[in-house]
Amino acid sequence: xxxxxxxxxxxxxxxxxxxxxxxxxxxxxxxxxxxxxxxxxxxxxxxxxxxxxxxxxxxxxxxxxxxxxxxxxxxxxxxxxxxxxxxxxxxxxxxxxxxxxxxxxxxxxxxxxxx
Amino acid sequence: xxxxxxxxxxxxxxxxxxxxxxxxxxxxxxxxxxxxxxxxxxxxxxxxxxxxxxxxxxxxxxxxxxxxxxxxxxxxxxxxxxxxxxxxxxxxxxxxxxxxxxxxxxxxxxx
Numbered sequence: 001x002x003x004x005x006x007x008x009x010x011x012x013x014x015x016x017x018x019x020x021x022x023x024x025x026x027x028x029x030x031x032x033x034x035x036x037x038x039x040x041x042x043x044x045x046x047x048x049x050x051x052x053x054x055x056x057x058x059x060x061x062x063x064x065x066x067x068x069x070x071x072x073x074x075x076x077x078x079x080x081x082x083x084x085x086x087x088x089x090x091x092x093x094x095x096x097x098x099x100x101x102x103x104x105x106x107x108x109x110x111x112x113x114x115x
Numbered sequence: 116x117x118x119x120x121x122x123x124x125x126x127x128x129x130x131x132x133x134x135x136x137x138x139x140x141x142x143x144x145x146x147x148x149x150x151x152x153x154x155x156x157x158x159x160x161x162x163x164x165x166x167x168x169x170x171x172x173x174x175x176x177x178x179x180x181x182x183x184x185x186x187x188x189x190x191x192x193x194x195x196x197x198x199x200x201x202x203x204x205x206x207x208x209x210x211x212x213x214x215x216x217x218x219x220x221x222x223x224x225x226x
Contacts, residue, residue, distance in 0.1 A: 030211075031211045031212045033212070033213065035216075040123065040218050041218055042119070042203060042216035042217050042218040042219050043158075043203070043205075043214075043216040044216075045213060045214075048211075048213060050211060058213075090157065090158065092212070092214075093212075094211065094212030095212075096210050096211050096212065102146075102207065102210065102211065102212040103160060103163075103212075104160075104212050104214055106157045106158040107157055108156065108157040109156075109157050
């Protein structure tokens with residue numbers, strides 16, 4: 001089954017304690033990205049990756065890091081989480097080779113609370 | 116820059132039709148999407164429309180696109196309680212898959 005898997009689904013942490021949210025896809029997609037969802041703001045892109053070892057900032061990258069060492073995995077790293085990073089996070093993957101349109105597949109989401 | 120706007124809340128009676136509206140700004144978008152998010156779940160692609168189309172129908176869903184006004188709407192016929200969810204309008208901003216989302220419309224279906 002084609003899927004994007006995020007872990008954990010729920011996380012409560014304290015300010016400043018480094019954390020990693022994992023994301024894995026089994027569709028051999030080149031493009032992966034992270035979004036955060038906040039009430040009244042919709043989803044905003046944090047970082048994206050066009051392929052292995054190619055990453056770039058999205059619209060709201062401050063306070064986040066990513067890596068893409070393997071095609072299937074795209075972890076999101078918060079080196080020093082702060083309360084304003086409390087949000088619902090989604091990982092997505094897609095491939096520009098998928099025609100006629102590029103459908104993005106989303107993970108189930110990770111609800112992060114930073115206290 | 117890109118911006119997608121939609122109303123935040125819609126209440127509808129079971130059995131009635133729901134209409135969710137969206138406006139977008141990027142005229143180069145080739146596809147426009149509607150995603151559904153049920154409580155505690157991820158995003159599910161409901162339907163999409165190619166920018167050179169005016170209308171697309173898929174069972175109870177009808178998508179209307181007015182490219183001149185950059186206006187997109189989603190009509191759900193015979194709305195059911197299972198249609199209660201947040202609906203996101205989105206446009207693709209590049210050929211790789213980056214999406215620009217609206218804020219989401221919370222649809223509440225009442226008996």
